Amino acid sequence: MEILGVDIGGSGIKGAIVDVTTGELKSDRIRIPTPQPATPDAVAQTLKQLVDQIGYKGPIGCGFPARVIKGEVLTAANIDKSWINVKVEKIFSKAVGMDVFVANDADVAGLAELSFGAVKGHKGTVLFLTLGTGIGSALFHNGHMFPNTEFGHLKFKGDSAEKYCADSAREREELKFKEWGERLNKYLEYISFLISPEIIVLGGGVSKKFEKFEEQLKVNVKVVPAKTLNLAGIIGAAMYAKSRLKK
Ligand code: BGC
Secondary structure, three states: EEEEEEEOOOEEEEEEEEEOOOOOOOOOOOOEOOOOOOOOOHHHHHHHHHHHHOOOOEEEEEEEEOOOOOOOEOOOOOOOOHHHHOEEEHHHHHHOOOOEEEEEHHHHHHHHHHHHHHOOOOOOOOEEEEOOOEEEEEEEEEEEEEEEOOHHHHHOOEHHHHHHHHHHHHHHHOHHHHEEEEEHHHHHHHHHHHHHHOEEEEEEEEHHHHHHOHHHHOOOOOOEOOOOOOHHHHHHHHHHHHHOOOO
16 A cells, blocks of 8 residues: 655655555655745645645645644644644645645654664564654554653753754754763653653654764663654654554
């Protein structure tokens, strides 16, 4: 079965057709810059442009950088505030004229890692974190997801954890990888104390540079970089749509 997976991010909207049984891409990966301001209507139109460019007809899965419950956006930490309470599935489906299923970006990327990536088939408790502008989280136990966790917003060192150790904090404060890795380690220790994961998978662009901060990660849990890297959002989005189609 092939489904279009789309990853909606702050700077780019990326999509490709995915074979949801193997996790392979079945079309080129298309990227269109996110419109600015990224209002609901503007993003819906860009999604339509992407679907037209790929020439796809069928159900679509989308990862979105916020809490999404029953097709509605509930938070807007790193996206335009006008998204709050928008029925995102409804406006996207209307714009493209096909069914669009939307879930949190980290949840869908975690789904891809658990199906095809670094923790393929892993039982027990797995925590997946994406380190980008914010910190997204996905939590699994015995292969089941506990959706919409927001561990990036745990209060930590006086503010939300993502302000302290997302990749954007490293860039904003011009931290060396060593300093940033130490911060990340403190956060991982705290979160591990709270939920006792057996393995932590780090995703987001910075996970490609894992060897630059690996040494600082002294937390007493196995930590590995994501394998599906920048495709996780696309692959996972398609898989999420498949899971919704079954219902
Ligand atoms: C949002 C999450 C999202 C993460 C990564 C956070 O600021 O609250 O919902 O998963 O950023 O995009």
